[in-house]
Amino acid sequence: MEFRYLPMTDGDKAEMLKTIGVESTEELFSDIPKKVRFDRELDLKKPTSEFELKNELAAMAAKNKNSIDNTSFLGAGVYDHFIPSVVDHVISRSEFYTAYTPYQPEISQGELQAIFEFQTMICELTGMPVANSSMYDGGTSLAEAVNLSAAHTKKKKVIVSKAVHPESRAVIHSYVTGPGLEIVEIDHKDGVTDLEQLAKELDENTASVVIQYPNFFGQIEPMDKIKELIDTQKKAMFLVSSNPLALGYMTPPSEFGADIVVGDAQVFGIPAQFGGPHCGYFATTEKLMRKVPGRLVGETVDEEGVRGYVLTLQAREQHIRRDKATSNICSNQALNALASSVAMSSLGKNGVIDMAKLNMQKARYAKDQIAKAGIKVTYEGSFFNEFVIELNKPVSEVNDQLIEKGIIGGYDLGFYYPELKNHMLVAVTEIRTKDQIDAFVKELGDING
Known part of the structure; x- marks a missing residue:
């Protein structure tokens, strides 16, 4: 039998038990009540060879539906985009693949430079002057922003639009239990945040307002009007979650x-990759940079005047200030941040613009063709690469039939929004071809009836 690991033998077990001074495994777990212990053997298959095991796992994995063998129109926070081949070549290098937090700049210049470039590109995209080295994902990044806003304003009320990703809102609710913040959720109206309800909820106790742009339905929020309302309560902060x-x-x-x-x-x-891992970004104003969670990398020069990179503003961090730190995030998604940096660098400034335009153009073509097929498009406002349609049947039923045709359908909005039963969120990215979109529209029309 082949092994890629060294299994524990009976002799190993006896030696370990002797070392810690107990005679049996039963004695080791004696403090745990028997009624909560597993009292039988695990129902596992018999051991097999590595070759047979690989074949079995491969057969199981083949049951999954992926976006390589199927055409995907599923988005809702995780998207099927073009990834330049150079990305995998770079992130597979051992000096990046095995890297951890770069506390020693003299041996971490490559990692620090990569993080610095990630921060720089995020600043260029968002227009903000400061960005950190990354967060776990978009949801935790948003929740950290909510907590920061409450700590900065010393207020407890946070207004969150229901057009913000439902899973991000769930993360926010989890994060705010510690500081005891009040979360007030604002309804959506015609696919965007209800401004009348927002105006009513804004008061002197509001720490911040949270908006997604484009929002979960793909719609473009009226950001200027929202900012105008926030300015009526001048001390409330404006937090934006953006693709x-x-x-x-x-x-x-x-x-x-x-x-x-x-x-x-x-x-x-x-x-x-089945929903993770991801890479969240966090960008803000210079006024708040000492309160930003996560790592910050800065550019400097050494004693010989040579450019170098270092972790900066470390007095904010938990390995120095412990309970006074801005966050308990003790590492970052540096490998995924590197992947994003390489992708953005490969595309270049004009490539990113062109990629965004293709998403918009192809999504609009899909929307127009779906409307011509007699399927109702729910919202008619400006959108990026996602839009909502209303079907005559449950979305789950439609998606089950689409997958038989090799198409991964859109997201079932009724899962989080009961009022949007039979509504599908369709995502169209730059890699969808005209033939794929036309095939999707045809099958969708046939199934919808």
């Missing part, structure tokens, strides 16, 4: 007076 690819074309949140801009860099160089 960074969309910012390649759209007006950056900084121009609408955003205080913090966060989001997920999965759209640049990171595959869907």
Whole structure:
């Protein structure tokens, strides 16, 4: 039998038990009540060879539906985008693949430079002057922004639009239990945040307002009007969650007076891979940079005048200040941040703009063709690369039939929004071809009836 690991033998077990002074495994776990212990053997298959095991796992994996063998129109926060081949070549290098937090700059210049370039590109996309070295994902980045806003304003009320990704809102609710913040959710109206309800909820106790741009339905929020309402309560902060690819074309949140801009860099160089890992970004104003969670990398020169990179403003961090730190994030998604950096660098400034335009153009073509097929498009406002349609049947039923045709359908909005039963969120990215879109529309029309 072949092994890639060394299994524990009975002799190994006896030696370990002797070392810690117990005679049996039963004695080792004696403090745990028997009624909560597993009292039988695990129902496992018999051991097999590595070759047989690989074949079995490969057969199981083949049951999954992926976006390589199927055409995907599923988005809702995780997207099927073009990834330049150079991305995998760079992130597979051992000096990056095995890197950890670069505390020693003299031996970490490559890693530090890569993070610095990530920060720089995020600043260019968002229009903000400061960005950190990355977060776990867009949802946790947004939740960190909410907590920061409460700590900065010393207020407890945070207004969150229901057009913000439902999973990000769930993360926010989890994060705010510690500081005891009040989360007030604002309804959506015609696919965007209900401004009348927002105006009613804004008061002197509001720490911040959270908006997604483009929002979860793909719609473009009226950012100027929202900022105008926030300014009536001048001490409330404006937090924006943005798809960074969309910012390649759209007006950056900084121009609408955003205080913090966060989001997920999965759209640049990171595959869907069953929902993770991702790479969150966090950008803000210079006024808040000492309160930013995560790492900050800065550029400097050594004693010989040679350019170098270092971790900076470390007095904010938990390995120095412990309970006074801005966040308990003790590492970052540096490898995924590197993937995003390589992808953005490969595309270049004009490439990112062109990629964003293709998403918009192809999504509009799909929307027009779906409407011509007699399927209702729910919202008619401006959008990026996602839009909502209403079907005559449950979305799950439609998607089950689409997958039989080799098509991964859109997201079932009824899962989080009961009022949007039978509504599908369709995502169209730059890699979808005209033939794929036409095939999707035809099958969708036939199934919908």
